[in-house]
Amino acid sequence: MSDQTGVSVQQIVEKVWLSIAERRLRPGVQLKEEQMATIFNVSRARIRQALALLQRDGLVAIIPNRGAFVCKPSxxxxxxxxxxxxxxxxxxxxxxxxxxxxxxxxxxxxxxxxxxxxxxxxxxxxxxxxxxxxxxxxxxxxxxxxxxxxxxxxxxxxxxxxxxxxxxxxxxxxxxxxxxxxxxxxxxxxxxxxxxxxxxxxxxxxxxxxxxxxxxxxxxxxxxx
Structure with a gap:
């Protein structure tokens, strides 16, 4: 899927961050690449870039062979x-x-x-x-x-x-x-x-x-x- 919108990687990161901060997105929920690509109308490659940045910031955990999940802080x-x-x-x-x-x-x-x-x-x-x-x-x-x-x-x-x-x-x-x-x-x-x-x-x-x-x-x- 090619990117169909002007939504940038940083805008995707900010949207996820705000959804967490506004208590609309719960810890443990899976951030499925395909579903997110459809929601933002962008390629899965762009979603992967955004998820990598969210992982860097401690908001997302990327588990091999399972996918990306919103972190659950203890x-x-x-x-x-x-x-x-x-x-x-x-x-x-x-x-x-x-x-x-x-x-x-x-x-x-x-x-x-x-x-x-x-x-x-x-x-x-x-x-x-x-x-x-x-x-x-x-x-x-x-x-x-x-x-x-x-x-x-x-x-x-x-x-x-x-x-x-x-x-x-x-x-x-x-x-x-x-x-x-x-x-x-x-x-x-x-x-x-x-x-x-x-x-x-x-x-x-x-x-x-x-x-x-x-x-x-x-x-x-x-x-x-």
């Missing part, structure tokens, strides 16, 4: 991911507090403004994308490829974990706490910035019910619609 993995996030994000804000350009300050403030709009209009997809995007933008601003790649992986895994274990339908990684972190960084106040970040991540983790995997949709077509 409770232990969930706790480990947030422990590592606290460590890495502390490093990020400490680095930023040593010096940040006016252009980067504007980028961070503009991002928070977009988050406020998404929250006001209650646009779930934008809320999820921008919330994770804020933490990724912080890492990008540091200018370390290693920190950026590490945060990209952690944010992807966090999205899967929150989709599985969140005990509320409301995704609450809000702009108010992000704004406070930004202003602490702008003021070069490393103690306050690291404290705010730790509190913020504890807030997000406190909304997880680390006792059971919730039963989300098995229907791949419905989840990716």
């Amino acid at each position: 409770v232990e993995e969930a706790r480990d991911v947030f422990f590592v996030r606290r460590t890495v994000e502390r490093c990020v804000v400490e680095r930023l507090c040593k010096g940040i350009s006016k252009a980067d300050i504007k980028r961070l403030r503009d991002h928070v403004a977009k988050e406020r709009i998404a929250n006001t209009q209650d646009i779930t997809t934008d809320i999820i994308k921008l919330s994770g995007g804020f933490h990724l933008l912080l890492a990008e601003t540091v200018g370390s490829d290693f920190l950026f790649a590490t945060m990209r992986d952690l944010i992807s895994r966090s999205s899967l974990i929150t989709a599985v274990y969140r005990n509320t339908n409301r995704f609450n990684c809000g702009p108010d706490e992000h704004a406070e972190i930004v202003e602490a960084i702008v003021g070069n106040d490393a103690d306050r910035a690291t404290h705010l970040m730790a509190h913020h991540l504890e807030h997000v983790e406190s909304e997880l019910d680390l006792t059971e995997i919730r039963d989300l949709s098995h229907d791949l077509r419905a989840a990716l619609a």
Whole structure:
């Protein structure tokens, strides 16, 4: 099958990621190449590329002779991911507090403004994308490829974990706490910035019910619609 649409590999990856983050696609569901190729009207080769990227980000497990499946994070993995996030994000804000350009300050403030709009209009997809995007933008601003790649992986895994274990339908990684972190960084106040970040991540983790995997949709077509 040749590609019949302009849907890119990255757009397929984002669609699957958002379907997981929005709790429409359950852990353990098989991502069948043929079915996905039909859904997106692209070749199976393009689907395989997307699945490889999703595997890299820890969202999909590709099992030889069986296929690709949405990962099932354990409770232990969930706790480990947030422990590592606290460590890495502390490093990020400490680095930023040593010096940040006016252009980067504007980028961070503009991002928070977009988050406020998404929250006001209650646009779930934008809320999820921008919330994770804020933490990724912080890492990008540091200018370390290693920190950026590490945060990209952690944010992807966090999205899967929150989709599985969140005990509320409301995704609450809000702009108010992000704004406070930004202003602490702008003021070069490393103690306050690291404290705010730790509190913020504890807030997000406190909304997880680390006792059971919730039963989300098995229907791949419905989840990716």
